[in-house]
Amino acid sequence: MKRYDTIVIGAGASGLMATGRYRDRNILLLEGNDKPAEKIKISGGGKCNITNQKVSVQNYLGDPAFVGNILEGFTQHDLLRWFQKRGLAPVLRKGTQYFCPKSADELIGVLLHEVKGVSLLTGQRVVDVTKEDRFIVTTNRGKFSTEKLVVATGGMSFPKIGASAIAFQIAEKFGHTIRTTRPALVGLTLQKEQFWMKPLSGISLPVVVETGTKKIAGDMLFAHRGISGPAILNTSLYWQKGQITIDFLPRFRFDKKCFMHKKQISTVLPLPKRFIKAFLESIAVADKPLQNLTEEEQQKLMQLKSYTFASAGNFGYTKAEVTAGGIATDEIDPETMMSRKCEGLYFLGEALDVTGELGGYNFQWAFATAQRLRL
Ligand SMILES: Cc1cc2nc3c(=O)[nH]c(=O)nc-3n(C[C@H](O)[C@H](O)[C@H](O)COP(=O)(O)OP(=O)(O)OC[C@H]3O[C@@H](n4cnc5c(N)ncnc54)[C@H](O)[C@@H]3O)c2cc1C
Structure with a gap:
């Protein structure tokens, strides 16, 4: 079984950004789909609404103290600067919303560049995680061993592009409370x-x-x-x-x-x-x-x-943009994103019990949690 210092599950918004930050480590990024970032690709009508000019805790359903703490650490201005530094200049549309100039592929390109050289295995659907002294991650294709595990698998909306409930299953297994999940941003x-x-x-x-x-x-x-x-x-x-x-x-x-x-x-x-x-x-x-x-x-x-x-x-999860509810945030340390229930286990992005309104707030959240990660 191959051993890693860190495994990140989910090559979506939060997983890609987080992996990029730790690319110098012995890190593995596992993705269930054959390609990374499938949800980003279809987001914002194919142009990805990255963030918003005005972001506040009022735009989110979730514990305001937890949400505010993380958003303040990586604001919409920080996010815009982060992409601009890497050659992507988001444009304002529909009032206060920032989109990719041409297509979501531009943003995906930047994120993939950040993880260049990292072991990225696609088509690896995680089905179980166990822990003795190290975590053992079981996928449909094999087993991997790691000291630290970052779960960035998002919510359950749009199952046809690989969304799954694995984050909630892993969290529950390690003693976390799951606040009732439901489709949101939906007709x-x-x-x-x-x-x-x-x-x-x-x-x-x-x-x-x-x-x-x-x-x-x-x-x-x-x-x-x-x-x-x-x-x-x-x-x-x-x-x-x-x-x-x-x-x-x-x-x-x-x-x-x-x-x-x-x-x-x-x-x-x-x-x-x-x-x-x-x-x-x-x-x-x-x-x-x-x-x-x-x-x-x-x-x-x-x-x-x-x-x-x-x-x-x-209209249900097949049409919902996000999953509301999720992993209780009082069981996550907002300074590191580490579980308070299990040493070495981290959760990012939409899987947490924080959901943003329409307008770029969910990517802002996913990216802010990725920046807050302290391994
Ligand atoms: C149609 C649509 C349009 C949207 N448009 C916008 C928008 O314009 N602006 C905005 O802010 N938000 C938008 N959203 C919401 C936004 O896409 C998500 O909130 C955001 O991607 C969450 O980031 P994440 O990193 O938590 O998870 P994701 O980006 O969903 O990434 C999770 C990754 O984990 C992988 N995965 C899941 N289960 C497993 C498993 N068992 N094993 C291995 N890998 C697994 C998935 O395939 C995926 O690649 C949209 C959502 C949808 C469905």
């Missing part, structure tokens, strides 16, 4: 009462969604299976059960003057025609001049400002 499915939205597939509009104490502004997209788009994906991070409320007219106010209009509802309201037609049908109100609405009809129409309903569920 939501509808109950029967909201099926009027189904034929609207393809329509996108700006909304404000309220769930619990969170108010999320952004675009919403009607999809074949339910509702999606940035505002809904972010909602899915905070929503677990119960109702959400959507303001379909965030820049419009229903006042007295509005109900004196001689024009038809669909002409006055700044909404896509197909949308307003389907909505009016669902509340059984005809598309007529606003001044002709009864008080009851006015009330029904004003639901557009606070349309409240309970989503049936979500």
Whole structure:
């Protein structure tokens, strides 16, 4: 059995960056897929949304003290400088989001360059880890022995590109608590009462969604299976059960003057025609001049400002960008990323119970944890 000082499992965002930092050691990087960084390749619509101009603990679900500590150690500015120094200058798009100029391959190229010369074995799906005096890592192809083990295998979303629950299995085996995992940054499915939205597939509009104490502004997209788009994906991070409320007219106010209009509802309201037609049908109100609405009809129409309903569920791990929940962070030393349960065992990235919003926050997290690693 080959012996190493350190084995890193997972050649994704955090695993590649962490391995690069320790490339001078007797280190092995194990990857289950035939190629490294498959998730990075498809991220951000193929351009990889690396980070965001504005990053704070408020953009994350997780223990604020733990998250803040790690993000402060390697900020978005540090990350941008890190890539710029290596010849990649991310560009701002969609307001505050940083993307690769051309494609995610540019970022993958930089990360792979960092691990040049390191033993990288692909097609090695880790199935088990045991420990006596050293860790024994068992893959579908063999066994490897190591003094230190870094688990950087991410979450369970997008299983078709190799995602697995191995981080949680290893963590549990060594005594860690796993906070309930669930798909997040994912579209939501509808109950029967909201099926009027189904034929609207393809329509996108700006909304404000309220769930619990969170108010999320952004675009919403009607999809074949339910509702999606940035505002809904972010909602899915905070929503677990119960109702959400959507303001379909965030820049419009229903006042007295509005109900004196001689024009038809669909002409006055700044909404896509197909949308307003389907909505009016669902509340059984005809598309007529606003001044002709009864008080009851006015009330029904004003639901557009606070349309409240309970989503049936979500599109699941096959469509989710991330896994919320994960390894409890109070059992990880934030100064080193080492397990407080098992000497020499480290966890990075998405596998931890920290999840970012849409907008580059999850790569920022993965890279920040890789920089915090102290072997
Ligand atoms: C479609 C999509 C788009 C996304 N877009 C963005 C975006 O633009 N911006 C953003 O910030 N975040 C985005 N994300 C989320 C982001 O990709 C992840 O949060 C991030 O990659 C997590 O980094 P990580 O290092 O923890 O894990 P990953 O990058 O997922 O890397 C884990 C690696 O471990 C390997 N692995 C898993 N199981 C095993 C095993 N048993 N044995 C061996 N190897 C294994 C995997 O194959 C993978 O290579 C997106 C996610 C998806 C699915």
